[in-house]
Amino acid sequence: MTEGMRPEETADAGAALWQACLGELSQDMPEQQFNTWIRPLTVQLRDDLSGIILFVGNRFKMDWLRAQYVGRVAEILTRLQGHPVQVELALTPRESIVRSNPSVPPSARPAHELTEAAEEPGAPGFRSRLNSGLTFDALVEGTANRMARAAAMHVAGSPGQLYNPLFIYGGVGLGKTHLMHAIGNKLLVDRPDAKVLYIHAEQFVSDVVKAYQRKTFDEFKQHYHSLDLLLIDDVQFFANKDRTQEEFFNAFEALLAKKSHIVMTSDTYPKGLTDIHERLVSRFDSGLTVAIEPPELEMRVAILINKAISEGSEMPEEVAFFVAKNVRSNVRELEGALRKILAYSRFNQKDVSIQLAREALRDLLSIQNRQISVENIQKTVADYYKIKVADMYSKKRPASIARPRQIAMYLAKEMTQKSLPEIGELFGGRDHTTVLHAVRKIGAERQQLTELNQQLHVLEQTLKG
Template sequence: MGETPVSGINHELWQACTDQLAQQLPEQQFNTWIRPLIASVAPDLSKVTVQVANRFKLDWVRAQYAARIAALLQKISGQHISLELAIAPREVLTRPTQLIRKIESAELAEPALLAMPEEVAGTGFKNRLNPALTFDTLIEGTANRMGRAAALHVASSLGQQYNPLFIYGGVGLGKTHLMHAIGNKLMVDNPAAKVLYIHAEQFVSDVVKAYQRKTFDEFKERYHSLDLLLIDDVQFLANKDRTQEEFFNAFEALLAKRSHIVMTSDTYPKGLIDIHERLVSRFDSGLTVAIEPPELEMRVAILIRKAETEHAVMPEEVAFFVAKNVRSNVRELEGALRKILAYSRFNHKDISIQLAREALRDLLSIQNRQISVENIQKTVAHYYKIKVADMYSKKRPANIARPRQIAMYLAKELTQKSLPEIGELFGGRDHTTVLHAVRKMAAERQRMTELNQQLHVLEQTLKG
């Protein structure tokens, strides 16, 4: 059966699939492996053919993403879809536009997605830095103040203190922005410096290519000669023994020549799973800083600043409305802003709370439907491995009382329930008990990094 290009009538199916993958995957991983894919869809939606640049990438996409893509296509279309992977003909790869994007995406495309890798003048060496991601374009707040200060110090005094710098936190909190900011500042101060920004999956890919082509000398020359290595999402090195071995060698070589290493991860060094102990020890030997979810005022500032960059005016009351409803990370804030600006432009209406409510109605309805006190209790109980019934019981051992307090705190943060209503849903407890739990968890979240990470995971789980 013939197929139509993705730009045809069935474009929306592939667009919806990639939109969901963009939410589920780290940004650099999505940009490296999913964004370049070219899809064509059968008229009856029975088959989707995805074209990949070369054999290596085809094997990697098949192993890592094909099952997820097929499942998403089936979920979105409501019918079984056959997924086929193929190597794209050369003329297809040279098309100036690989995918037709929605108008609002084209108008409000992320600088990170538009910037091309920079080259060090006269060397042909691509540093992969995004020049739009600098310290000047980074909104500072309590959530990232320590990380920003450490990053500035590294950029200003390479190879001295805080080596390596290990930055960790949840998805979409600005870890990648900080790394690019370090690299960009160094390039301004020292244009001849050899800097490389890379995602951990690309490092894995480079190791595999060096194996296949027997080019380990070139591989080592590339990585061991750097002045600054910026590597994103090191958790993706898990279970890859040879890659970890090569990364350890590069790590040691760079430290020996007083080059600097900056890494990001979704968890702190000792929380990494299936990473060799000697690597974890190296990760933990410099400075480790956490990037927290942005507080309300910081979210408001981010929205207003990003609206300005799009030559739009976002009234403060609208920014507060959006910030109160989108709490988890900067990426979700930017997605909400895109929808509002596109809705405003298409309908020729000024930005207001009512317009924001209309533009975000799907997001708000999903939140209202999913985040109930009952759902919070089930999620927290599962996370801390206690019974849901313990949420309502009078039992008070620490392994039960603490998760119960956490669930009360999340109920106050994520629902519109009053303190008495929450108390009633936790076995008829007084509202003062709930207030005590909320205040205690809020205070401990500020000073206990591990608790803050746990709460962030729970919040993201509850928001789907």
């Protein structure tokens, strides 16, 4: 046991340590890799926090984790804890160790344990794969997600009617998956016997492959065609998979014919999908397509304050503003930053303050300050629109140059800490009112023009690396 700490304090410290580690890993890794390899892990921490056992389902996963991720996990835990933390791997015993381990918070346990601990709602014997914690009440509303949230609530209240299918698109970590789970959870509250299924597109691909290998397409069709609500994440993963696209088209038609509802997400709008059959793209676009944008400043602040409360902590408003101004990209990165700050506060037994947040996030802040500069934005935008970097600060005014210049000004205001006059100076000594006009113009058009919005998403992701 850690010296001077009661057992329950040790458990809390262990839970905070693992949560902070998860927060960093979720930012370091692509979402799909994190969900596949890290999220399902169950853990046991030594009482003195000198070591951790990660339990995995089979030897293949154990070998892969040892080769790919154990070193990174040990590095993060050692840095957070301030002394070496040994990481071991073991096969999951029949009675999972986390059931009796108070140091592991529920959110660190695998999804199947959270849903199977109690009988799942829905049709008898049917597993929805929903996360019951992802509800409409738990989602902070703002300008960035207001239309998507309203459409999702309408679908949850009147499935099979308007907005069928509902297609939600946006960048990583903006809340698309949360909205889908919220729809499913709301429908099951209203109709406990409904057949609701949430899956990632890769799971659908896997199910098609298994049905093909085992010649069990009748069972496959019976399963998917009988649903009342199908929630399918990241349909861009269907690209170049002809048999999968054919089977999804068949399921799509069957579900719509029986007035079942389909909700899909993607990283781009339907017509922006590549290597997807045209007839499928036209189906995706036949209902309602809505975007989720990166959250605006006030929404980021609200998310941080609400999330801190849900974690049993408190974040002063000035600290929330400091973090929100520096973490702009998505909700997942905001939550990761919050976990780092709360863990740093607990480990150092200090109150949450701007200075503490600055210390806890020093790696993140140094990376952002190093990577995203106005000069970098100018070069990236110039490359994207095939103009010269010099055109960014020249006096030339043709639309082919003026438009990319305005976009670069907008991104400079959104992604750096520079003031309007500073940005104007870096764009050839332009007045701050010129920059303000560009920022407002591009910001307003982003809400209305799908193509511009997609271009900005691409530029933002490129700049973030």
